[in-house]
Amino acid sequence: MMSLLRFITCGSVDDGKSTLIGRLLHDCGAVPEDQLASLARDSERHGTTGRGNLDLALLVDGLSAEREQGITIDVAYRYFGTARRRFIVADTPGHEQYTRNMATGASNADLAVLLVDARKGLLTQTRRHSFILSLMGVRQVVLAVNKMDAIGWDQDRFNAIVADYRAFAAALGFTDIQSVPLSALTGDNVTRASAHTPWHAGPPLLALLEAAPAASDASDGPFRFPVQWVVRPDGNFRGLAGTVAAGAIQPGNSVRVLPSGRDSTIARIVTQDGDRDRAAAGQAVTLVLTDDVDVTRGDMLVPPGAEPEVTDQFTAHLIWMHDEPLLPGRAYLIRMGTATATAQITQIKHRVDVNSLDHLASHALGLNDVGLCNLSLDRPLPAEPYVDGRACGSFILIDRHSNATLACGMVLHGLRRAGNIQRQPMRVGKPDRVAANGHRPCVLWFTGLSGAGKTTIADLVEQRLHTAGCRTMSLDGDNVRHGLCRDLGFTPADRVENIRRVAHVAQLMAEAGLIVLVSLISPFRADREMARSLLPPGEFLEIFVDTRLDICEARDVKGLYRKARSGVLPNFTGIGSPYEPPTEPDLRLDTGAGPPASLADAVVRHLAQTGIIPSME
Amino acid sequence: MSIMTHLDQLEAEGIHIIREVVAQFRKPVMLYSIGKDSAVMLHLALKAFYPGRLPFPLLHVDTGWKFREMISFRDKIAADLGLELLVHTNPDGVAQGVGPISHGSAVHTDIMKTQGLKQALDHFGFDAAFGGARRDEERSRAKERVFSFRDRNHGWDPRNQRPELWNLYNGRIGKGESLRAFPLSNWTEQDVWAYIAREAIPIVPLYFAKPRPVVWRDGTWIMVDDHRLPLLPGEVPEMRKVRFRTLGCYPLTGAIDSQADTLEAIIGELAGSRLSERQGRLIDADAGASMEQKKREGYF
Numbered sequence: 001m002m003s004l005l006r007f008i009t010c011g012s013v014d015d016g017k018s019t020l021i022g023r024l025l026h027d028c029g030a031v032p033e034d035q036l037a038s039l040a041r042d043s044e045r046h047g048t049t050g051r052g053n054l055d056l057a058l059l060v061d062g063l064s065a066e067r068e069q070g071i072t073i074d075v076a077y078r079y080f081g082t083a084r085r086r087f088i089v090a091d092t093p094g095h096e097q098y099t100r101n102m103a104t105g106a107s108n109a110d111l112a113v114l115l116v117d118a119r120k121g122l123l124t125q126t127r128r129h130s131f132i133l134s135l136m137g138v139r140q141v142v143l144a145v146n147k148m149d150a151i152g153w154d155q156d157r158f159n160a161i162v163a164d165y166r167a168f169a170a171a172l173g174f175t176d177i178q179s180v181p182l183s184a185l186t187g188d189n190v191t192r193a194s195a196h197t198p199w200h201a202g203p204p205l206l207a208l209l210e211a212a213p214a215a216s217d218a219s220d221g222p223f224r225f226p227v228q229w230v231v232r233p234d235g236n237f238r239g240l241a242g243t244v245a246a247g248a249i250q251p252g253n254s255v256r257v258l259p260s261g262r263d264s265t266i267a268r269i270v271t272q273d274g275d276r277d278r279a280a281a282g283q284a285v286t287l288v289l290t291d292d293v294d295v296t297r298g299d300m301l302v303p304p305g306a307e308p309e310v311t312d313q314f315t316a317h318l319i320w321m322h323d324e325p326l327l328p329g330r331a332y333l334i335r336m337g338t339a340t341a342t343a344q345i346t347q348i349k350h351r352v353d354v355n356s357l358d359h360l361a362s363h364a365l366g367l368n369d370v371g372l373c374n375l376s377l378d379r380p381l382p383a384e385p386y387v388d389g390r391a392c393g394s395f396i397l398i399d400r401h402s403n404a405t406l407a408c409g410m411v412l413h414g415l416r417r418a419g420n421i422q423r424q425p426m427r428v429g430k431p432d433r434v435a436a437n438g439h440r441p442c443v444l445w446f447t448g449l450s451g452a453g454k455t456t457i458a459d460l461v462e463q464r465l466h467t468a469g470c471r472t473m474s475l476d477g478d479n480v481r482h483g484l485c486r487d488l489g490f491t492p493a494d495r496v497e498n499i500r501r502v503a504h505v506a507q508l509m510a511e512a513g514l515i516v517l518v519s520l521i522s523p524f525r526a527d528r529e530m531a532r533s534l535l536p537p538g539e540f541l542e543i544f545v546d547t548r549l550d551i552c553e554a555r556d557v558k559g560l561y562r563k564a565r566s567g568v569l570p571n572f573t574g575i576g577s578p579y580e581p582p583t584e585p586d587l588r589l590d591t592g593a594g595p596p597a598s599l600a601d602a603v604v605r606h607l608a609q610t611g612i613i614p615s616m617e
Numbered sequence: 618m619s620i621m622t623h624l625d626q627l628e629a630e631g632i633h634i635i636r637e638v639v640a641q642f643r644k645p646v647m648l649y650s651i652g653k654d655s656a657v658m659l660h661l662a663l664k665a666f667y668p669g670r671l672p673f674p675l676l677h678v679d680t681g682w683k684f685r686e687m688i689s690f691r692d693k694i695a696a697d698l699g700l701e702l703l704v705h706t707n708p709d710g711v712a713q714g715v716g717p718i719s720h721g722s723a724v725h726t727d728i729m730k731t732q733g734l735k736q737a738l739d740h741f742g743f744d745a746a747f748g749g750a751r752r753d754e755e756r757s758r759a760k761e762r763v764f765s766f767r768d769r770n771h772g773w774d775p776r777n778q779r780p781e782l783w784n785l786y787n788g789r790i791g792k793g794e795s796l797r798a799f800p801l802s803n804w805t806e807q808d809v810w811a812y813i814a815r816e817a818i819p820i821v822p823l824y825f826a827k828p829r830p831v832v833w834r835d836g837t838w839i840m841v842d843d844h845r846l847p848l849l850p851g852e853v854p855e856m857r858k859v860r861f862r863t864l865g866c867y868p869l870t871g872a873i874d875s876q877a878d879t880l881e882a883i884i885g886e887l888a889g890s891r892l893s894e895r896q897g898r899l900i901d902a903d904a905g906a907s908m909e910q911k912k913r914e915g916y917f
Contacts, residue, residue, distance in 0.1 A: 108784075241665070
């Protein structure tokens with residue numbers, strides 16, 4: 001029976017990876033004749049292997065027209081097979097700056113072929129790749145010691161490299177390390193055993209690949225079933241479609257729905273080819289439960305008693321994959337299994353130097369950085385250590401505005417405090433405070449450039465509200481920096497934290513029943529979104545104080561624009577740092593259209609119209 | 618422990634991808650090109666939502682130059698399975714009389730396929746479209762994601778693709794942007810045939826060898842499917858036993874000499890063949906119009 005093995009090739013740039021893949025494809029007959037003919041022509045012209053010899057690296061580098069234009073950083077997939085097995089190779093480039101591509105390729109790999117140049121031995125990149133493989137949970141490694149022909153098939157040298165590697169890799173958690181002395185150039189020990197290595201007892205590389213267990217056989221662990229889609233063709237059938245991520249299930253087994261915690265029992269396992277008596281890891285099926293418990297996409301079915309923790313806080317390794325750096329406190333989307341939630345990184349515990357494996361203190365993560373972080377979600381989700389199961393242990397982070405995939409993450413452990421810190425219900429609640437005040441609470445979030453007039457207008461609004469008997473409080477960007485946020489600067493990371501603190505204080509004050517007026521440049525949409533997400537719908541009003549940059553700069557009340565232009569203030573919004581205007585503010589105040597007093601009146605009218613305050617007429 | 622064969626795994630992966638798209642998008646559509654890959658993709662989709670109906674329609678972008686047997690097969694499949702089938706032909710191209718013979722393959726493909734496809738997607742407001750492309754087919758496809766993001770102009774930016782890890786697909790898009798999804802990304806031509814045989818999936822008879830009227834042109838056998846193919850001086854149609862490895866517009870699709878008139882024979886022939894699948898496609902050979910370029914412009 002033909003099975004499938006997914007593997008990744010890695011190793012330093014000149015270790016011969018392209019030649020090895022070309023060799024495997026060629027010797028397994030995966031190179032069609034028309035491509036072989038052009039390879040012969042290319043070898044004559046660009047080959048580095050001597051006249052009349054095929055330069056097999058060109059088969060892979062044949063894609064290099066694109067590569068020169070910059071796609072070389074990307075993972076490509078290649079396909080070949082033998083009579084015994086089909087293979088999917090994730091071909092990832094070796095350079096240091098491509099950590100994210102290696103992680104992508106490794107995420108679905110059962111095994112890694114790690115190349116080492118026999119002449120050079122272990123290099124920094126060998127160590128770095130090994131660490132990423134370990135982080136991504138690849139457990140089988142084949143150490144391919146290449147270019148053995150160049151050192152005269154020296155057995156001692158080979159043994160020394162293997163011993164070096166085993167010593168280094170001892171801490172990385174690989175369950176299986178095999179090694180092969182080979183030459184991709186000559187094909188020795190690639191698909192067929194070499195006459196040059198009578199001292200090596202093991203099989204050639206291809207035979208190892210044919211025999212390796214597919215690690216994705218996750219049937220052993222407890223059952224995990226992320227619900228993808230509810231199939232409901234009519235009133236009589238309700239099926240939960242998804243792919244079994246781990247373990248196995250049979251009709252009659254009881255299951256628990258997470259995160260709700262409701263229990264039910266499997267009635268049927270439905271497929272178009274007939275009902276099954278068992279569904280195991282890797283199979284795409286449709287489950288029918290015995291009763292109508294509420295289950296939707298994003299839920300996870302697990303066996304009662306072997307459940308993952310349901311938590312809104314956990315520690316995880318992140319590999320940052322985007323040019324925009326990670327900013328603690330910023331709200332990102334998180335996708336775990338089929339569930340989507342909002343997540344903030346509350347702490348970067350350390351960054352890992354992928355070359356030395358040292359732990360470094362860090363305030364942000366940039367492209368290709370690996371860090372251990374604490375995450376806080378807006379709702380609890382099933383989470384368990386990545387090493388125990390990928391369904392509840394792996395996730396990606398997505399930017400809420402550009403929709404880019406920013407990072408991948410591997411859960412290390414849940415944070416106990418999520419379970420220990422509970423909300424204390426109080427006798428006097430928000431409705432009681434609202435009733436006493438005679439108006440509803442809300443946060444008026446004034447955003448705009450420095451000098452746009454935020455504080456001036458907010459101050460006028462507050463005077464009017466105060467006169468009308470409303471209970472108010474102002475949080476001004478300049479004022480909070482004297483106390484609450486005095487430890488923060490103006491880097492993007494500090495700005496995010498500044499806004500996070502102000503937003504939470506504003507939320508508490510709204511909880512107290514107040515109308516809170518926040519005047520804060522708050523240049524980034526993502527951060528204003530985060531503030532909005534803290535409050536119930538209708539209690540957060542984003543008010544865009546819209547004044548053109550040249551006007552703000554001409555006014556320059558505080559002399560800041562002049563300083564920014566002279567380079568003294570490097571991250572000044574509008575000059576050295578961007579301002580992202582609101583796309584759909586609740587209210588836009590065009591300061592060119594009227595004096596501050598009439599704009600303040602407009603805000604008060606809006607509050608009356610939306611029922612926050614009683615009508616003033 | 619149950620062991621899945623490689624076809625089981627590819628099938629499950631395809632079903633997972635199709636379900637993900639339907640769950641994440643507002644209005645998906647399946648591009649149905651009538652070929653063997655479309656047949657497999659449709660088969661997976663039926664499995665994915667069984668016993669429910671397909672939660673999306675099929676769309677065929679008809680260039681007006683498909684083999685007649687393809688069109689009759691398409692209509693029969695849609696009727697037999699009770700599927701919603703949309704057919705779109707670029708009306709501007711029809712008005713200008715665009716065709717592969719009068720305008721050449723590059724112009725014909727651009728106007729009738731690429732532009733026609735964009736028109737149809739925009740007209741119906743589809744935000745995701747399934748395609749049967751496989752990564753082993755062509756160089757630029759080896760780099761393409763399963764969830765392939767397209768900008769407002771349906772363009773593909775190969776240098777700026779989202780990383781795709783595990784089976785977590787990020788299908789979030791902005792207004793006017795769209796997605797092409799490829800459930801058969803990891804399949805090879807051999808896998809497709811083996812699966813068609815295993816599942817007894819109906820396919821267009823043109824894949825099976827049969828005596829057909831052909832002329833030798835541009836280094837391949839071109840079938841004289843209707844009266845619109847002008848014969849060049851010296852060309853006389855002859856009956857030869859041929860079959861097609863891929864299907865497209867008939868004047869642009871070369872047949873191969875073959876005796877393979879059963880699935881088993883096709884699979885046997887394939888195992889012995891050392892020529893790549895698309896070698897019969899004349900459009901791939903167009904200078905200055907590589908697949909990557911076409912895809913950047915919105916070709917599937």
